Amino acid sequence: MRMAEKGPVAPAVRASFERRAGPGRALAEQADGVARACRDMAGRFRGGGKLIVFGSGGAAADAQHIAVEFVHPVIVGKRALPAVSLTDDAAALTGIAAAEGLEEVFAAQLRLLGGPHDIALGLSADGRCPEVRRALAAARDLGMLTVALAGAGGGDVAAEADHPLTTPCGDPCVVKEMHVTLYHLLWELVHVFLEHPATAEHGDGHGDGHGDGH
Amino acid sequence: MTVPDDTGMQTLYPFLYSGGASADALLADAARSAAEKTAEIAELRALLAERHGEALLHCARRLAEAFQAGGRLLTFGNGGSSTDAQAVARLFACPPPPARPLPAISLPHDVATLTALSNDVGFEVVFARRLAALGRRGDIALGLSTSGGSRNLLRAFEEAAGRGMVTVGLAGYDGGAMAEAGTVQHLFVVPSSSVHRIQEAQTTVYQVLWELTRRALEGDL
Numbered sequence: 001m002r003m004a005e006k007g008p009v010a011p012a013v014r015a016s017f018e019r020r021a022g023p024g025r026a027l028a029e030q031a032d033g034v035a036r037a038c039r040d041m042a043g044r045f046r047g048g049g050k051l052i053v054f055g056s057g058g059a060a061a062d063a064q065h066i067a068v069e070f071v072h073p074v075i076v077g078k079r080a081l082p083a084v085s086l087t088d089d090a091a092a093l094t095g096i097a098a099a100e101g102l103e104e105v106f107a108a109q110l111r112l113l114g115g116p117h118d119i120a121l122g123l124s125a126d127g128r129c130p131e132v133r134r135a136l137a138a139a140r141d142l143g144m145l146t147v148a149l150a151g152a153g154g155g156d157v158a159a160e161a162d163h164p165l166t167t168p169c170g171d172p173c174v175v176k177e178m179h180v181t182l183y184h185l186l187w188e189l190v191h192v193f194l195e196h197p198a199t200a201e202h203g204d205g206h207g208d209g210h211g212d213g214h
Numbered sequence: 215m216t217v218p219d220d221t222g223m224q225t226l227y228p229f230l231y232s233g234g235a236s237a238d239a240l241l242a243d244a245a246r247s248a249a250e251k252t253a254e255i256a257e258l259r260a261l262l263a264e265r266h267g268e269a270l271l272h273c274a275r276r277l278a279e280a281f282q283a284g285g286r287l288l289t290f291g292n293g294g295s296s297t298d299a300q301a302v303a304r305l306f307a308c309p310p311p312p313a314r315p316l317p318a319i320s321l322p323h324d325v326a327t328l329t330a331l332s333n334d335v336g337f338e339v340v341f342a343r344r345l346a347a348l349g350r351r352g353d354i355a356l357g358l359s360t361s362g363g364s365r366n367l368l369r370a371f372e373e374a375a376g377r378g379m380v381t382v383g384l385a386g387y388d389g390g391a392m393a394e395a396g397t398v399q400h401l402f403v404v405p406s407s408s409v410h411r412i413q414e415a416q417t418t419v420y421q422v423l424w425e426l427t428r429r430a431l432e433g434d435l
Contacts, residue, residue, distance in 0.1 A: 009267035012435055016422045017263035024256035028249040035245035039237075057308065058301050065297035072293070074217060074360075074409040172310055173421045176301075180417050181255050184410040188251075189244045196240050 020177065023169045027178050030165055034185050037147050037163035041186065042193035044119045044145050050082035052114055052139075054106040055123035056131050058176055060087035062123050062149075062183065069187045078191055084113070086135075106135035116143030121186075122161070123179060125172035126153025136160035149182055151175035217409055255414045258406055262415055266402050270419070273382060273400040274426030274435060280354050280380050281431060287318035288349060288379075290341040290370055291358035294413055296322035298358045298384075302420045306427075313428050319348065341370035351378035358420075359383070360412045362390025362403070371397040384419055386412030 009017075041051070051070055053063040063085040070083035086109045087093070096108045110120065120139030122132035127150040137160050139146050148161035151172060158164030167178040277287075287306050289299035303320035321344050322328060331340045345355060355374035357367045362385030374381050375397040383398035387407055392398050404415040429435040 009263055010271050012426060012429060013263060013267040013271055013422070016425050017259065017267075017418075020259055020418060021256070024252070024259055027252040027256070031245040031248040031252065034248045035241050038244060039241060058304050061297040061301040061304065064300070065294050068293055068297070074294075076217065173305070173425070177259075177414065177417045177421065180414045181252060181410075184414065185248045185251060188410070189248060192244055192247075193240070 019171065020174055023167060023174050023178055026168065027181060030167075030182065033163060033165055034182060035189060037165065038186055038189035039193050040145055040163065041119050041147070042190050044117060045081055045190065045194060047117050049115075049117035049119055049145075050084065051119045051121060052084055052086060052110060052144075053121045053123075054086040054110075054132060054135055056087075056105075056129050058172075059123040059125060059129070059132075059179075060085075062176070062179060063087045063121075065180075066121065066183050066187075069183065070190075073187070073191075079194075081190070086110070086113075103130045103134050106131050107138040110135050110138050110142070110144075114139060114142050114144055118142075119145045119147065121147045121149070122157060123149045124155060124157045125151045125175040125179065126155055126170075127151050127157050127166065128153055128155030129157055133157045133160055147186075149179045251411075254408075255411050258404070258411055258415050259418050262402075262404065262419060265405070266419065269400065269402065270423055270426055271435070274423055274430050276380055276400070277354055277382075277423070277427045278430035278435075280352055281316050281427070283352050285350075285352040285354055285380070287316065287354045287356060288321060288345060288374075289318065289356045289358075290321040290344075290367065292322070292364055292366065294409075295358040295360065295416075296320075298413070298416060298420065299356075301417075302356065302358075302424070305421065305424050309424070309428070314431070316431075321345070338365045338369050341366050342373040345370055345373045345377070345379070349374060349377050349379055352380070353377075354380045354382060356382040356420075357384070357392075358416055359390070359392060360386040360409045360416075362387060362392035368392065368395055368397075371395060375399075382423075384416045386416075 053066045055063045067083045067085040070081040086106050093105050096105045122136050124132045136146050146161040147163040148158040150158040150166045152168045158166045167175045169175050289303045291299040300320040303318040306316045306318040321341050359367050381398050382400045383392045384402050385392045386404045389403040402419050404412045406412050
């Protein structure tokens with residue numbers, strides 16, 4: 001066993017951490033957008049809706065993380081909320097990809113599982129994921145509340161979302177780290193809004209609507 | 215793992231518990247709290263560079279040697295950490311171009327084996343048995359835990375160390391039993407008591423570890 005020791009930080013290590021410093025500080029600028037998304041998500045949960053999460057590649061793991069976060073909270077006493085990830089079932093994913101094309105893998109599942117009271121949450125660290133973009137569009141057609149965690153890699157998946165939360169950074173690894181914080185905050189603040197009586201009348205959650213986020 | 219409510223909900227959201235707040239005040243309160251949390255993780259991340267910088271460098275060079283000798287990366291964790299195990303395996307095996315792919319397997323994602331071992335033997339062996347079946351001397355075993363105390367991870371590290379694998383552990387709090395076991399050669403403890411901040415910081419640790427390993431393999435470290 002070797003505990004890490006304090007010492008001078010090598011330039012390569014320092015460079016890696018410094019690339020995270022700016023986006024880490026800039027994350028605070030998304031606080032208002034996160035709060036509004038959580039208020040509207042809480043409205044959907046209160047109305048009996050469920051959360052459906054999806055993403056490709058590394059974001060498929062984030063989708064599973066979000067589902068377990070809501071269903072089995074790490075904080076004792078927080079209620080379980082209904083959430084499902086569309087990225088777990090290799091039979092479904094490969095079956096749909098073979099029959100309808102890769103771009104349909106999430107949209108096809110959403111059309112079967114999603115309804116107008118539900119929430120769709122799509123993640124893409126570079127913002128260029130056609131599967132996520134198509135699923136968010138399908139979710140809007142179904143009347144779902146749509147939330148996107150995106151990055152600034154040149155894509156526009158966030159354009160489809162009621163609540164686009166875009167991290168303005170082109171490095172997908174750094175964006176992923178910001179996304180982990182963002183979805184932990186989504187979980188925590190959804191519970192704050194759910195527990196507060198002042199928001200009880202906001203049953204629907206269409207709130208700020210399309211294009212208002214940051 | 216689950217922990218008591220230490221998020222300070224009553225302190226951070228005074229309106230929530232006074233019962234008299236408007237919806238607008240709550241929204242402002244929630245946004246302020248979100249901004250505070252982002253500052254916390256930024257500070258914690260900066261601390262990691264100081265605390266673990268040299269150890270990350272050393273570990274990355276060791277991983278590069280292992281890959282060069284034909285070793286593979288085997289990753290594991292429970293719950294949210296199982297998704298990190300998957301993410302880190304994917305980062306090594308399917309990296310952003312032009313980085314070269316490296317052999318990596320995420321152990322929690324074979325549901326048939328996981329449920330078979332849980333049902334027939336017990337949850338404590340789910341990773342250890344798979345390491346025994348798949349792992350070879352010179353492979354890398356990387357496990358993530360927030361508490362550092364998960365029994366099935368401790369068993370996995372014991373198995374891996376006994377087989378001559380390179381062992382890498384990510385933990386939180388004070389490192390828990392993973393820090394005491396003597397089976398984790400490269401241990402990175404995130405000094406926080408928030409499960410969420412620990413997971414966020416661990417994401418940075420394993421992604422920086424990948425970046426440095428890649429540089430070491432390219433002769434640039």
